[in-house]
Amino acid sequence: MKLALTDAIVQKLSLDNAPVLVKNKVEWIKTEKPNYLVYDTHRLAPPGFAVRVGARASVYLVEKTVRGKKLKIDIGLAWGKRGGEVFMSLLKARAEAVVKIAQAVKHGTNPNRIADE
Numbered sequence: 001m002k003l004a005l006t007d008a009i010v011q012k013l014s015l016d017n018a019p020v021l022v023k024n025k026v027e028w029i030k031t032e033k034p035n036y037l038v039y040d041t042h043r044l045a046p047p048g049f050a051v052r053v054g055a056r057a058s059v060y061l062v063e064k065t066v067r068g069k070k071l072k073i074d075i076g077l078a079w080g081k082r083g084g085e086v087f088m089s090l091l092k093a094r095a096e097a098v099v100k101i102a103q104a105v106k107h108g109t110n111p112n113r114i115a116d117e
Contacts, residue, residue, distance in 0.1 A: 037051070057078075057079065073110055
């Protein structure tokens with residue numbers, strides 16, 4: 001699903017509240033999928049920026065192809081629980097995605113793996 005995300009929409013996303021487009025209008029339904037992605041079409045969002053919605057948490061991520069490899073780069077926690085992480089605003093997540101994309105292009109790999117090594 002592609003949608004111009006706002007903080008309010010991100011907080012509404014859950015497995016019980018999945019957006020679907022019906023006659024050019026967004027409707028909210030329960031999904032049976034274990035998780036789903038909503039891509040951000042807002043003009044400030046970098047290409048490939050999305051929210052992955054799961055049962056316990058929603059996570060901002062960006063998809064980027066670097067040197068022929070498709071990367072899914074975690075940006076931060078949108079809501080829920082994932083370790084000791086704190087929530088990140090949508091605006092901050094978009095800005096962080098731009099930084100992580102630049103790092104991925106520079107190093108040719110997922111920048112989160114560089115930090116872990």
